[in-house]
Amino acid sequence: MSLPHRLECRGLAKRFGPVDAVTDLSFDVEPGRVTGFLGPNGSGKTTTLRMLLGLVRPDAGTALIGGRAYRDLAEPARTVGAALEDTGFHPARTGRDHLRVYAAMIGCPDDRVEAVLELTGIADAAHRRTDGYSTGMRRRLNLATALLGDPPVLVLDEPTNGLDPEGIAWLRRLLRGLAAESRTVLVASHVLSEAERLVDDVLVMHHGKLVAAGTLAAITGGDTLEHAFLQRIGALA
Numbered sequence: 001m002s003l004p005h006r007l008e009c010r011g012l013a014k015r016f017g018p019v020d021a022v023t024d025l026s027f028d029v030e031p032g033r034v035t036g037f038l039g040p041n042g043s044g045k046t047t048t049l050r051m052l053l054g055l056v057r058p059d060a061g062t063a064l065i066g067g068r069a070y071r072d073l074a075e076p077a078r079t080v081g082a083a084l085e086d087t088g089f090h091p092a093r094t095g096r097d098h099l100r101v102y103a104a105m106i107g108c109p110d111d112r113v114e115a116v117l118e119l120t121g122i123a124d125a126a127h128r129r130t131d132g133y134s135t136g137m138r139r140r141l142n143l144a145t146a147l148l149g150d151p152p153v154l155v156l157d158e159p160t161n162g163l164d165p166e167g168i169a170w171l172r173r174l175l176r177g178l179a180a181e182s183r184t185v186l187v188a189s190h191v192l193s194e195a196e197r198l199v200d201d202v203l204v205m206h207h208g209k210l211v212a213a214g215t216l217a218a219i220t221g222g223d224t225l226e227h228a229f230l231q232r233i234g235a236l237a
C-alpha cells in the first residue's frame, strides 16, 4: 500500500437538468478514519462519489485523491477501491473467478484473490456461481473486489445494504481494521442509525449541500445521529 491519501473536495457542483444534485460542496476526508457520508435518499451522496471517482464530470469544483484527480492517478485500482453497487458480476462465474478476472485486469497476483476472499468471509462460497449468492454475499464480493488492489483509499456506497446485524458488526470490525492501517475509508449511507455504529467522522448531506461535518461525537453531542440531523435541517422545533 502506498502513502496515506486525504480526499479533498472543493466547490463541487453538479446539476442534472432542473435538479441541483450537488451545490458548492467542500470537505476533506482524513486517512486513518472511517468517515460516514450521510444523508437521505437523493441528497447527492452517490453523485459526489461518482465525481470523486471520475465517473461524472463536475460542473464546477475539484475532487482530489491524495492531491490528484482520479483520471491523473498513476495506478487508480491500486489507489482507490470502490464498491458503488452490486452490478457487474457475471452470473455464471464463481466468486473466485470473478475476482481472478478482475485481478488479472489490474495486475494483481492470484494470492490477493484468496486473501480478500478470507478477509470478506466468503472463502467457503468462492467455488459457487454468483447468481446463487445472497444480497449479503454480493455485498461482500463487491467489497472483496474493491480490496483486491490493496488500496489506501476505500469508497463504499451503502455497504450495509443486505447485511444482517452480524454482518454489520463484521463490517464495522473490518472497516476499523482498514482505517487502523492508515487507510482512508469513506462510507455513504442513508441509514443513520446503522452508520453511527460504523464511523469516526461524519459528513451530512441534505438537498445537495453539506449541513454538518465533524467527529461523530461533536456532531451528535451524545444524542442520536438522526436527532442531530433533524435538528440541523430544522425539522425539529
Ligand SMILES: Nc1ncnc2c1ncn2[C@@H]1O[C@H](COP(=O)(O)OP(=O)(O)OP(=O)(O)O)[C@@H](O)[C@H]1O
Pocket (backbone or CB within 6 Å): 016, 017, 019, 020, 021, 039, 040, 041, 042, 043, 044, 045, 046, 047, 048, 189, 190
Ligand atoms: N444521471 C442522473 N440524471 C438525472 N438526475 C440524477 C442523475 N443522478 C442523480 N440524479 C438526481 O440527483 C439527485 C441526487 O442523487 P444521488 O443519487 O446523488 O443521491 P444519494 O444521496 O446518493 O441518494 P441515495 O441514498 O438514494 O443513493 C437526485 O435528485 C437524483 O434523482
